[in-house]
Amino acid sequence: MIKAILFDIDDTLFPTTAFALEARKAAVRAMVAAGLDFPEDVVFDELLEVIAEFSSNYAQHFNKLIERLDPHHERCRNADLVIAAGVSAYHDTKFRSLAPFKDVPAALRAAREKGLVVGVLSHGWTSKQAEKLVRLGLAQHFDPDAIFISEQIGINKPNPKLYQRACERLGLDPTEVIYVGDNPAHDVMPAKSLGMTTVWARRASRWNVSGEAVEADHVIDDFEQLRELIEALPTPH
Numbered sequence: 001m002i003k004a005i006l007f008d009i010d011d012t013l014f015p016t017t018a019f020a021l022e023a024r025k026a027a028v029r030a031m032v033a034a035g036l037d038f039p040e041d042v043v044f045d046e047l048l049e050v051i052a053e054f055s056s057n058y059a060q061h062f063n064k065l066i067e068r069l070d071p072h073h074e075r076c077r078n079a080d081l082v083i084a085a086g087v088s089a090y091h092d093t094k095f096r097s098l099a100p101f102k103d104v105p106a107a108l109r110a111a112r113e114k115g116l117v118v119g120v121l122s123h124g125w126t127s128k129q130a131e132k133l134v135r136l137g138l139a140q141h142f143d144p145d146a147i148f149i150s151e152q153i154g155i156n157k158p159n160p161k162l163y164q165r166a167c168e169r170l171g172l173d174p175t176e177v178i179y180v181g182d183n184p185a186h187d188v189m190p191a192k193s194l195g196m197t198t199v200w201a202r203r204a205s206r207w208n209v210s211g212e213a214v215e216a217d218h219v220i221d222d223f224e225q226l227r228e229l230i231e232a233l234p235t236p237h
Contacts, residue, residue: 002197003172003236004146007120008181009132010124011229014100018204020056024048025095030089034082036066037075037231040167057125062086098134101203107223107230108141115236119146121166123157123186146170157183160190167194180226183207188216199226 010016016121019032028161036043039189043065052066053182056070058064062083070076111118122129126149133139133147148166166173174194181198188198200216219228 001176001236002116002178002233003176004119004170004228005111005178006119006121006146006148006166008179008183008187008201009120009122009129010026011182011201012180012187012201013104013138014098014132014136017206019094019097022097023090024051025083026093027086029067030085031062034085035077036082043069049207057128070236081083094135098140101223102137103223103227105141107227108138110227110230112141114230114233116171116230116233117143117146117172119143119148119170121148121163121168123150125149126152126222136226157186158190160193163191163194163196167196184216191204192216199229201226 007013024047027043028040028047032038032040032043046069047061047065050061050068051058054061054064063214065086066076066079066083070079073079076082108118120129120133129149130147133142146166148169149155150162153162153165155165163179164174167177174191174196178197178199179187179191180201181191182201184200184205184207188200192198197218198216199218199220201220203221218229220229236237
């Protein structure tokens, strides 16, 4: 009997990769306009290298970008203004464009109406992931006691202990929980190894589940398919 459903956030509830690309391009355009004297494609490629080397959670991307492109400030007369322009453009894009896939709220409502505990199990910094839920307008759909973020727990994906800990805190056996995510290696495989029912949400996924050692129990192209799957479940007692 399924009693809970947990969701990944990034590229599952909203198109994170596409959004980040749009926001980073906006930041680069703003930095060049503010006086960073390099072609936009050169700045953008260097920014991607910084992100790859220091991770997307690094707080000083644009500072590091200036250090690498123009260490002696020969082509950037006021680095602080250029960095501020990039940060502002990035956040303006975030505030303007951040939105869930249109079919996500209906699927979350269907899960709550079915009587399931509806929660999140996500990798990342607690403050960033929590902010995403609020800005996406989805926070009200989730049980506050069923939101698990890797920094908060102290265990990162793809360690199955993260999934096990979430189930323990819910007081449920893994076999009573569905997990929905976009990444076969980080979402499907660890959850499946514990006996959770797994759903691969592939519409924004950067990976292909075919050929993986463990395949998802269900593959969906949108959350309308997920809603149908949820409505077909037996109602929890």
